[in-house]
Amino acid sequence: MSYLVVAMIRLGVVGLAGIGVVAAALVVTAGVARRQRRFAVVDATWPLLFVLIAWASVVTGDGSTRSWLLAGLTTVWGGRLAWHLVGRLRGAGEDPRYAELLEDVPPERRFAVAVRKVFLTQGVVAWFVALPLMVAGTTDEPLGPIAALGTLVWLVGLLFEAIGDAQLKAFKADPTTRGTVMDRGLWAWTRHPNYFGDACVWWGLWLIAAEAWPGVLTVLSPVAMTYVLAFATGARLLERRMADRPGYPEYAERTSMFVPLPPKRP
Incomplete structure (x- = not known):
């Protein structure tokens, strides 16, 4: 099997792992948002999506020094930002962005619309932005x-x-x-x-x-x-x-x- 084919398979595995951890995190967040009736909680999950993708890339990739470095830096950044956002969300109401987005949506449909327009959109964007982390997980250059x-x-x-x-x-x-x-x-x-x-x-x-x-x-x-x-x-x-x-x-x-x-x- 050629090197290119092996590399493509490896990248596919890492990419699927990234999709898996993002989907799992957003499903949990959506459940919390529905219980709190506040979709702003997804903001605290946003940086953690990248942390999960980074470590999924380490586990399913080559485990190179580069992927470990990226995972460590992403964890420091994402952990700090998530902690900051959790503190900002504590005791606060709905974010004006999401309130405006769902303003004209009937109450019984708001969760479904939020899943599509907020959670799914953020998941896709996070996965795309995290491509450097996933690609680095398949390389072993010093x-x-x-x-x-x-x-x-x-x-x-x-x-x-x-x-x-x-x-x-x-x-x-x-x-x-x-x-x-x-x-x-x-x-x-x-x-x-x-x-x-x-x-x-x-x-x-x-x-x-x-x-x-x-x-x-x-x-x-x-x-x-x-x-x-x-x-x-x-x-x-x-x-x-x-x-x-x-x-x-x-x-x-x-x-x-x-x-x-x-x-x-x-």
Whole structure:
């Protein structure tokens, strides 16, 4: 049997394992969402989907050093983000995104519609974005300088995301800042440091995978994640919700939307 055939079979096994763990996690999450009557719980599951895919790739792939590195980095990123989102969801109501999506749906059909438009969509997107993790699980080439660069980019992204979240949490907890717009720390350089950091994380993971063929072919995965974060359900959607808040137009005028840049002088 040729090397190409073996590689294709191995990639197929890893890909199916990824589908399996994503489906299982979303079925459990859908059950929790139905019991709580709140679909926002899927947000906490979102980063854990990548953690599950990464470790499924280690188990069903070659178990290479590259796949172990990717699984470890993904676990650190996904575990931190999931913990942060669980804390944000505690005591909160339905997310406005899902409330708006299901606003005109009869109550008896909301769960079915949410499964199709929220859970299934997120599962498909997560599997596609995680392609670098799965492809890396089928390669056994040693780590090199590009993997080191990817780890550095991942670290920059993780710090931007974690520090941005911590700064925003402290800002919201401060009663003296109530009614004002967060424009301090990283938020003075970009209006969405957490989303920018998330994008960097996935470009870093892709660089690690791209060092070994055919990981470079999965470049559309970080492109898709960046598009979702910057233009689809991430920054752009939040911008529309914040546009009417007092002080936000002025903040947006002087602060970069996504990529960190020095703030403009008023």
